[in-house]
Amino acid sequence: MQDPAYTSNASPATPPPAAATPKQSRRPGCFLGFGLGCFFSLILLFVAPLLVLVGVWSAVESSMKQQLEQWTPETVSLTEKVDEGKIPVLRLELNGVITGEWASAWYTDPTSDVAVLDAIKAAAADESVRGLLLAVNSPGGSVTASDNLYHALEVFKQSQPGRKVIVVGGDIVASGAYYLAMQADWIRVQPTSIVGSIGVIIPGVNLSGLATRIGLSDNSIASGGSKDIGNPLKPVNPAHNAILQTVVDGLYARFVDLVAKGRKMQLNEVTAIADGRVFTATDALNLRLVDDIGYEDTIEPRIAELFGCEVKDLYLYRQNQEKNAFKAFFSTFPQALGRGFAESMMRQERTAPQYLW
Numbered sequence: 001m002q003d004p005a006y007t008s009n010a011s012p013a014t015p016p017p018a019a020a021t022p023k024q025s026r027r028p029g030c031f032l033g034f035g036l037g038c039f040f041s042l043i044l045l046f047v048a049p050l051l052v053l054v055g056v057w058s059a060v061e062s063s064m065k066q067q068l069e070q071w072t073p074e075t076v077s078l079t080e081k082v083d084e085g086k087i088p089v090l091r092l093e094l095n096g097v098i099t100g101e102w103a104s105a106w107y108t109d110p111t112s113d114v115a116v117l118d119a120i121k122a123a124a125a126d127e128s129v130r131g132l133l134l135a136v137n138s139p140g141g142s143v144t145a146s147d148n149l150y151h152a153l154e155v156f157k158q159s160q161p162g163r164k165v166i167v168v169g170g171d172i173v174a175s176g177a178y179y180l181a182m183q184a185d186w187i188r189v190q191p192t193s194i195v196g197s198i199g200v201i202i203p204g205v206n207l208s209g210l211a212t213r214i215g216l217s218d219n220s221i222a223s224g225g226s227k228d229i230g231n232p233l234k235p236v237n238p239a240h241n242a243i244l245q246t247v248v249d250g251l252y253a254r255f256v257d258l259v260a261k262g263r264k265m266q267l268n269e270v271t272a273i274a275d276g277r278v279f280t281a282t283d284a285l286n287l288r289l290v291d292d293i294g295y296e297d298t299i300e301p302r303i304a305e306l307f308g309c310e311v312k313d314l315y316l317y318r319q320n321q322e323k324n325a326f327k328a329f330f331s332t333f334p335q336a337l338g339r340g341f342a343e344s345m346m347r348q349e350r351t352a353p354q355y356l357w
Helices: 004-009 027-068 113-125 143-158 176-183 208-214 238-262 267-273 281-286 300-307 325-331 333-346
Strands: 087-095 131-138 140-142 164-174 186-189 194-196 278-280 314-317 354-356
Touching: 087 113, 087 164, 113 131, 113 143, 131 143, 131 176, 131 300, 140 143, 140 176, 143 164, 143 176, 143 354, 164 176, 164 300, 176 238, 176 354, 186 281, 186 300, 194 281, 238 267, 278 281, 300 314
Parallel strands: 087 131, 087 314, 131 164, 164 186, 164 194
Antiparallel strands: 140 354, 194 278
16 A cells, blocks of 8 residues: 555656757748849949949940031031032041051041041042041141041042142141141131141150169060161160161151142241241241131131132031941940950050151
């Protein structure tokens, strides 16, 4: 028989612990948050630069439109026919250093010397074009590129009797830019224009003293003693300088001769002022380097006088040019890949004579 005391003092049986409720996994939520974060990050990474690019290109396009919408009565194609009795005069604009190379593989600047050269050639082949109004703002540049423009203007005038070339100067009409203006039947510059710089230069620098100090030596392998002429790491060679001076003198003589012919001056008159100096508009007029001082928006009466007609008989225009920056960009993109990048990576600057101020 069981002891009652034992029975009353016995602790009640402890119930078994309840089974723990399993915790819900947070992994799906983490993955979702991470995925959304990556998605929005990618959007910001690609969309934000795209928006910036759109803004930049909009500004570029607006700038180009403003440039293309400068003063000229109308924009038409070279081949467009005009009213009978009108005298078509094509306006072109030349800006910047004359290089003979495309300044950009991304966009063809219609005011670059290469584009202007093409336009002059096209005008020469178009029988309807009677005159060229060339607005020039350039310090000159490459000797050959300047001469190519001069020759193109010469061909334009010779390809049809009675054709005229009028040059209107901007900030600068110097050196190679003045060289090509020698084909002009009339040269007008603004009151603030800089004119002249008749001369030739071959830029050069000699680093042989510095190279000696820092222990740098030249190891060029040349086929002859004058093949590395102008080498900046070798001491100045008087014989080499004499050779280069002969080149400069020959190109200078051609420049002076063209100025004498173009401005109907004596050679000694030109030589006296052709030491590379530049002139104000007033001095250039007094020296007969230009024909008058004024502005482009009042040039029409002078053009009419050259053609022997009334102002109302003139038809001033310019050629059509691409105004859409995006279209211009993508139309030249393959060209940029094939030419622009390769040239920018591989081209080396070289010493060359220049008609440049």
